[in-house]
Amino acid sequence: MQEYHALLKRTTLFAGIDDAGLDRLLSCLAPSCRNFSKGEALLHAGQSAGQVGVVVAGAIEAYRIAPDGTRILVSRMGPGGVFGDVLGGSSLTSPVTVVATEPVSVLFFAYHQLLVQCRNNCPAHTQLLQNLVRTISDKYFVLSRRVDLLLLKNLRAKVSSFLLSEAKRTGTATFTVPFTRAQLAEYLNCDRSALSRELSRMQAEGLIETYKSSFKLLDSTTLAHLSSQ
Amino acid sequence: MQEYHALLKRTTLFAGIDDAGLDRLLSCLAPSCRNFSKGEALLHAGQSAGQVGVVVAGAIEAYRIAPDGTRILVSRMGPGGVFGDVLGGSSLTSPVTVVATEPVSVLFFAYHQLLVQCRNNCPAHTQLLQNLVRTISDKYFVLSRRVDLLLLKNLRAKVSSFLLSEAKRTGTATFTVPFTRAQLAEYLNCDRSALSRELSRMQAEGLIETYKSSFKLLDSTTLAHLSSQ
DNA sequence: AAAAAACCGTTGCCGTGGCAACAAAGGATC
DNA sequence: GATCCTTTGTTGCCACGGCAACGGTTTTTT
16 A cells, blocks of 8 residues: 555645555555456446545546447546545436546545544544545536536637647647547537538638647637637 | 524535534534625635535525626525535635625535534534535536536527426426526527527427426427437 | 558538527516 | 516528538558
8 A cells, every 4th residue: 555655645635645644544544456457347327436436557537328328538537536526425326437448456435434534533634525525626627617618609719718728737839639539529519520620720820730639829819819709 | 593403404514414413513613694785795706715605594696707797697596505615615716706686694614614523523523524525516416417408419409408407306397497588598508599499499399388487398208309419 | 461440631511500680578667 | 657678589691510421541450
């Protein structure tokens, strides 16, 4: 378990907790570590979990399964990713299916143990609770950001808004997005060909340069103007 | 404070807590009660709160203020409504402005007191924490539902989906929605005239009956079919 | 290395829905 | 009761973007 200390301290769930606190917490919470092979499901849509998972190695994807069977990508996570938190340990059923995209190791924490202050009265537990609330509200704001994007009135505004947020996230005006065209179109809720068309136009107008999934923003001020209308 | 017991027990934040537990909790948490007059702001966008508010009388609305100054209705709450919870007591700033739509009384709970198990070790505190997580994840799912709605490909699907969810919520096929046409159009992210047009068509086709903000669903099975495409 | 599959750009066609403008019907205020 | 303002329905116009189809390129499979 020691081996995960450095990683755990960088997760949102255990941020701001020192080594001693983390030690005591881990011995109290006694998470179980499980390994999954590529393609295996960690959580099925419709299940209720009662556990919070923390990815310590590998990567996972969360899909929403539409009634017609098509998979819609909701989220991707690498080491440090936290899932199952939004279910609140209640009997709520998961809206998503979580699948390993490569061999993955996950620590599972029982939800009721996260909520109950143990008899050892670990001082780090308060921080943990605050972090738990924080991980959930973070996801709330990610979703809120998505709503903002979907509310934009035309495709160019959506594209501009998305590109600017990616530039901000990566901290540079030249970046690669981890999506195929089709996935990006799905995220922006538009047709793939329409997205290609719009990107071509924007390139022709000198707003951006793009090849495959790499982008270079040439005129951020105009993009910012476009993204809010 | 006694006078609020019955109300508080029906809120999501204090659900499942008995009178004795509620008594001890309230004396520990020592919420402050504040009154606001109609139109007064309880929380400004951009502020960070550090408090959770529970409406005990009156009603409030949460607005998002667009860069061009227009107000977008995000949420409405009556007695029992909880707000400020999603900010997680952290330094996150509120994305919305909360305004009293009529004279309102609110109990404010300090966030850090909610998270810290007090030295009295109230047994109800664990339930409270679980409830807090639950109120936040509830809001997550409300937003998630909104995303589902916005992802639908055409207006008829959005309208059908919305009407069905309202019917489910009210438990009857004849109901009134608390929105003007313009507000409903805003929620569905479409033009007001387009919404009126679509409702007219649906009425002409015998799917619904509608007058102003009252609706009657005539063919729920067809509506259900429309709402998922 | 060949074959298959996935991915991407492009283009013609056309329908949904945005926009603007107007009329009618309450509701509120005086 | 007259006036003003808000809310709603309606309709013509047309642009944005969905759809389908095709070809070229890259990647994966065997």
